[in-house]
Amino acid sequence: MKFEKFGFHPAVTAGVKENGYESPTPIQAEAIPQVMAGRDVMGLAQTGTGKTAAFGLPILQRLMEGRRGQVRALIVAPTRELAEQIHESISSLGRETRLKSITVYGGVGVSPQVEKLRKGVEIVVACPGRLLDHINQKTIDLSQVEVLVLDEADQMFDMGFLPDIRRILKQLPAKRQTLLFSATMPDEIRRLAHEVLKDPVTVKVGATAPPVTVSHALYPVEQHLKTALLLELLHHTDTESVLVFTRTKHRAKRLGEQLEKAGYRAASLQGNLSQNRRQAALDGFRDGTFQILVATDIAARGIDVSQISHVVNYDIPDTPEAYIHVRAIERTLNASVERRTVPDFDYNIAAPKKDSEFARPPRQPQVRKPAGAKKSVAHAAAAAPSGQGRPKPAGGTPRKSGPPRSRSQQGGRG
Ligand code: AMP
Secondary structure: OOHHHHOOOHHHHHHHHHOOOOOOOHHHHHHHHHHHOOOOEEEEOOOOOOHHHHHHHHHHHHHOOOOOOOOOEEEEOOOHHHHHHHHHHHHHHOHHHOOOEEEEOOOOOOHHHHHHHHHOOOEEEEOHHHHHHHHHHOOOOOOOOOEEEEOOHHHHHHOOOHHHHHHHHHOOOOOOEEEEEEOOOOHHHHHHHHHHOOOOEEEEOOOOOOOOOOOEEEEEOOHHHHHHHHHHHHHHOOOOEEEEEEOOHHHHHHHHHHHHHOOOOEEEEOOOOOHHHHHHHHHHHHOOOOOEEEEEHHHHOOOOOOOEEEEEEOOOOOOOOOOOOHHHHHHHHOOOOEEOOOOOOOOOOOOOOOOOOOOOOOOOOOOOOOOOOOOOOOOOOEEEEEOOOOOOOOOOOOOOOOOOOOHHHOOOOO
């Protein structure tokens, strides 16, 4: 199948060509005709399937006609990184269309966004919080929105954005096209879909299991030896880019520092960083300045970085959608995960009396919490690199990038 079949405007076709897309990915083949026909779509697909172009190309096509300079397409995404990625992808596909897309998210100054909105744009890619700020400040006019995309809806739910989404929905014209993408279908998303989609077509792509070219292994190890074992593995494994997931921001920061100290070009990505530093970490990881990126799952979810050779789950994530225990992972993968031990690694080193590895700096005195307040419990026991020997994608096929993880491996707190 070829892109010609969709009958795109020459300016849109030019973008497809410039991006080197030869044939549509399965989600594009299924979704594009439906979106172009004006239908509401429920897309079950994860990052790496080509879903951005699946909604991006028909949006560009639609906006070629009609008024310019007003917001006619709104794409809402959970994280700043994903918003940037979508914006870049649409800008690149739409280079010849002269349509303007901007990003709207927090953690950066509001004035440049206001200025761009004032000058007039057709496409806004936004995270919910800052978008609501603009709505409240009346610095954005959404009354002309024709298409709404809710991307990674399940992640927005995980991050507590559904109330914000409902507030945003109230600002949009009732007569519009709505596209909702989600990798999984928890009840809340099903309910949201029922509320916002009118007579939708469901487009489902791929199993949720990662590509078979990804191999998985589990390295059982005591908590206090995890970093040492990771260093040992990195030392003995031929890696390209390595993405390491930790359960908390603090652990991501600390492990990033430890890897740097051990001589690796490593950076960490977690929600506490300023937007500039997050972008620098991500750009550095993309262009190879950093070989290793340590991230909390939330900070990195859905990010599309090619050339990742290994994904290490330093902590077993603890949300229901994540690695709850290895058997759940195995069920998702439909295969058993090989347990490995590293031959020359000394597994018998005793734990220090007080595990200082992830000790936090001394805290300021705090007001006592009321009795019954929740304590956090540290529990984790394995590092599981995956994707060993993952071959590079062949030319012409979609860059199957991004963390090669199944949804079941995702989750965790940011
Ligand atoms: P996405 O799932 O939208 O994040 O896309 C994943 C990657 O696939 C991105 O790097 C896209 O540029 C790339 N891609 C999307 N569609 C195609 C296509 N039809 N042919 C080749 N690459 C594609």
